[in-house]
Amino acid sequence: MEENIIYIGNKPVMNYVLAVVTQMNGGTDEVFLKARGRAISKAVDVAEIVRNRFIPESDVGSIEISTEEITNNEDVQTNVSTIAIQIKKD
Amino acid sequence: MEENIIYIGNKPVMNYVLAVVTQMNGGTDEVFLKARGRAISKAVDVAEIVRNRFIPESDVGSIEISTEEITNNEDVQTNVSTIAIQIKKD
Numbered sequence: 001m002e003e004n005i006i007y008i009g010n011k012p013v014m015n016y017v018l019a020v021v022t023q024m025n026g027g028t029d030e031v032f033l034k035a036r037g038r039a040i041s042k043a044v045d046v047a048e049i050v051r052n053r054f055i056p057e058s059d060v061g062s063i064e065i066s067t068e069e070i071t072n073n074e075d076v077q078t079n080v081s082t083i084a085i086q087i088k089k090d
Numbered sequence: 091m092e093e094n095i096i097y098i099g100n101k102p103v104m105n106y107v108l109a110v111v112t113q114m115n116g117g118t119d120e121v122f123l124k125a126r127g128r129a130i131s132k133a134v135d136v137a138e139i140v141r142n143r144f145i146p147e148s149d150v151g152s153i154e155i156s157t158e159e160i161t162n163n164e165d166v167q168t169n170v171s172t173i174a175i176q177i178k179k180d
Contacts, residue, residue, distance in 0.1 A: 041130040044171040048157045052169075063153040065175070067138045081134040085155070 004028050008035035008043040016046045020087060021054050030061065030088040036068065040083045047085045061086035094118050098125035098133040106136045110177060111144050120151070120178040126158065130173045137175045151176035 006019050020031050035043035051058050064084045071077050096109050110121050125133035141148050154174045161167050 038128070038131050040134050041128050041171065044130050044155050044173060047155060048169075048171045052157060060155060063155065065134050065137060065150060065153065067142060079138075081131065081138045083134060 004031045006031060006033050006046075008033055008039045008046060010039075013042055013045050013049065016042070017049050017054065020046065020050050024055055024058065024087075024089060030086055033085040033087065034082065036082045037080045040081065043083055043085055047087055050087055055089070058087055058089050061088045094121045096121060096123050096136075098123055098129045098136060100129075103132055103135050103139065106132070107139050107144065110136065110140050114145055114148065114177075114179060120176055123175040123177065124172065126172045127170045130171065133173055133175055137177055140177055145179070148177050148179050151178045 004023050006016060006023075008016055016033070020033070023031050033043045033046055047060050051060060062084075063086070066082045066084075067079050068082050069077055070080050094113050096106060096113075098106055106123070110123070113121050123133045123136055137150050141150060152174075153176070156172045156174075157169050158172050159167055160170050
């Protein structure tokens, strides 16, 4: 089983929407959106735009949230929240 | 069944963490965090901080995302993503 993961970062929302649509139109039945920190809101936007506007036969599957420890530029450890959203076709 | 909803907005994260902890220590077994737009990331932070640091016997239950139509100051309709995170005690 192939896992298709799209990491949500600083690019415009529609870049990631296009990435999902391209993968799904290429025959992939499920895609995982992964994001950390402030990009979490954008990951939710991507999922909603895909299912509402571009791929009506897709839907949101599992949504998982978690915490990762990261080390910043000054070597200080902080926690950052993460999200993984599954988008799947019927 | 009482539904306890905490709306996540512009206040600091720890204000909302305190609100959840207060409700749960008062005997509530489940709380729903609701947020829109950029506050979605903060809602995830609140859920993670509550379960990892303050209420070890709590866990994240259902997570639902959706889209709401809102009308802005200039009477233009736009869409905003929303999230609802259930936090529940065992």
